[in-house]
Amino acid sequence: MYLVTPLIMLRLLKRGVRYGDYHKRWPERFGFFDGARVRESLWVHAVSVGEVNAAEPLIKALRGRYPDAPLVVTTVTPTGSERVRQLFGDSVFHVYLPYDLPFAVTRFLRHVRPRMAIIVETEIWPNLYLTCRRRGIPLMIANARLSERSLRGYRPMGSLVRRALRCVRLIAAQSRTDAERYRLLGADPDKVVVTGNMKFDMPVPYDAERQGQELRLQWGQLRPAWIAGSTHEVEELQVLEAHLEVLKRLPDALLLIAPRHPERFKLVESAARSLGLSVGTRSADQVPSTAHQVFVIDAMGELMPFYAAADLAFVGGSLVPIGGHNVLEPAALATPVLVGPHTFNFQEITLTLIQEGGAARVGSVEELASEVVRLLGDAAGLERMGAAARTVFDSERGAVKRVIGMIDDLLRE
Template sequence: MVSHRDGKAGSGDSLPPEAARRFAYTGRPYTDSAILGFLYTLVMYLAMPVVVARLLFRGVRNRQYHYRWRERFGRFKAPGFSQSLWVHAVSVGEVNAAEPLVRALQARYPERQLVLTTVTPTGSARARQLFGDSLFHVYLPYDLPFAVASFLGRIRPALAIIVETEIWPNLYRACQRRGIPLLIVNARLSERSMRGYRALGRLVSDSLACVSYVAAQSQADAARYRELGAPAERVGVTGYMKFDTQVPPNAMEKGMEWRRHWGEDRPVWIAASTHEGDEAAVWQAHAALLRQMPNALLLIAGRHPERFRLLESHARGQGFAVATRRQHRLAGPQHQVFVIDSMGELMPFFAASDVAFVGGSLCPIGGHNVLEPAALSRPVVVGPYTFNFEGITSSLLEAGAAERISDAAGLARAIGACLADPQRRAQMGEAGRRVFERERGAVGRVMQLIDSALH
């Protein structure tokens, strides 16, 4: 299952037979930590006024937070399901990572009702964009006993699949009590997240004892789950499911069409999934690039939709000639910055670029998905903070498909070097594509676990 290059799963790996046998639901009783569970639940109830206030505050920027509150307490019209398959993906990144697994479940089990939960409105929007009405979507309820019981009673799952990292003690205990096998798939756990969970001590370890199997992205992730208390025999490495995502067939064609609109020979770079902590460096780097390449174009996509207008305002404040996706559709020859203020279109814009900087990495967010540009044979530039995708980023760095920088000057140098050297771009892009192809197969390994749970 695991290759020997730093614990990364490879496309030729397969699950050892004992993993499929041992993952069967054997969670130990939770009663030995009843007091901790009671105190945790009490804190959750006491925190509800703060949680609701936070929803109201977030709704100032994104009005979707003001809607569908009943779902957050497990209240929605029961769809009449029995023995459904439930997948939870907290937000946009997790929904994107879950896409190939959801497609595989729909193909393998067409007779089963599929439920997909998210927490954020942007995750909800992405779920609907990807899957439409082909599955049932609601928000995951808060981790309150009555809300969890109401939710599970309405969807009646035969299997619970949590994508990446979501540990909710009451939810996990409720699945255990109802005999619902629970898998954590595509599981990742950074050092930072582990420190936070470790502070909860026995509460987390007993929650992980309710999990049937942890299918981790890498050996490092698996080791951290074991350190938190997940039973060693129920933790293994299956790899990163995003490698199994199919590149949209029209992404390259659409990207090339956009290139022709603003000039095929024009140097173009993209700053994707940026946060406020990235953007000052991005503006400085682009200003420096324009001094060397006056016709350079920056495409920029902020991570959070509620910041789209602010991003446009900041770009104009820097003195750049700015166009936006919503207002102008495409950049013209006169524009220096193009703000991608839309969702679900990054792949064609990666294809339309010569090189990609992936955000969340110049600030301690931990970085975002570097695979999409790599899958399209685009060189990747990242900052020093990539702990959310450390294994994947390391693979690209080792292969020469990515470059790590530390500040605005380094960003300008790395982007400028790629824009000025077509051969360098081609070599880095091909290296990234090879990594992408080499690491495929995680979904197949996860499906083996799911098949074992359901038969």
């Protein structure tokens, strides 16, 4: 870790250029921050936006169960930090996770003095884990998932990762597959349990459906609309090309597109205009009009109302080998789901949705366009898919309650 510190500094410089205020918070990555108001805290680490969203119901449950304990939430990315601020404001203490350098980890733990550490999904940092054990801080991995690609990535550091995982008191895995992969990586089999996916327990914004209906009125109740959420580079152009094909069959169709990363907002807008499409944006136009063929959602944290407003949702990161993003967000709003071939980040959930009829998989841009046209022309089919997706979402809830019970036990010990 010391040897790669010069590369870390270069990465900080690059990120500071991309995200204006990030350079002001560099010291946090080395354990320097004002943590005077947090002692005996409960610490939750969620690396970025997806993990913060997954942790939301757990953090809210912890706040209700332990109202007197300060809650510390760490992230790694600026977008994750912004999402914490949107969801929790000043009700939690947010700081960036320090790099896995011994002095930085020690300084961080000395500041926040956690009664317990809860790592969300997949973050295995040897110095952090070993220091928690030395300081007697119980460590838990909640909503644990481990893709086949991550398993392969950790294996070259096998003995070090095994040592780190042996510091963990409990691993609450999303699925049997995730549990088995953690065991293969070296976790104590007796400390790995399957609790389900906490993302099923995410709160559906109480007014998302109402906001969706209001958005829908702006472009017409009968106008066919589909959304591509959390899209990535290359994939965004593929989605726009698919929409050109859709327009040949459905000339009044509307595409709502929400790039995963803010730095891509302008690029996607420019790409759509270069293809001759009429484009609106959230920042400039607020809502789509009847004149817009494409509407870029260039804002963070506003995806759910647009999922509610759309007839059909394509969840990004799946036409390109990113592994897919959260299919539960549209499912929670009874919006039918389309995914590409690469869904290893949400493998079991996606398969369940497909098997139960709430989602469909497409293998290419041509298949995406064809399936969008087919479904937008089948109102009854869309309604059946949406109902099936919501049923899957409702039936899988309960993971947070199980995880909270385990946290109670560890804190009592």
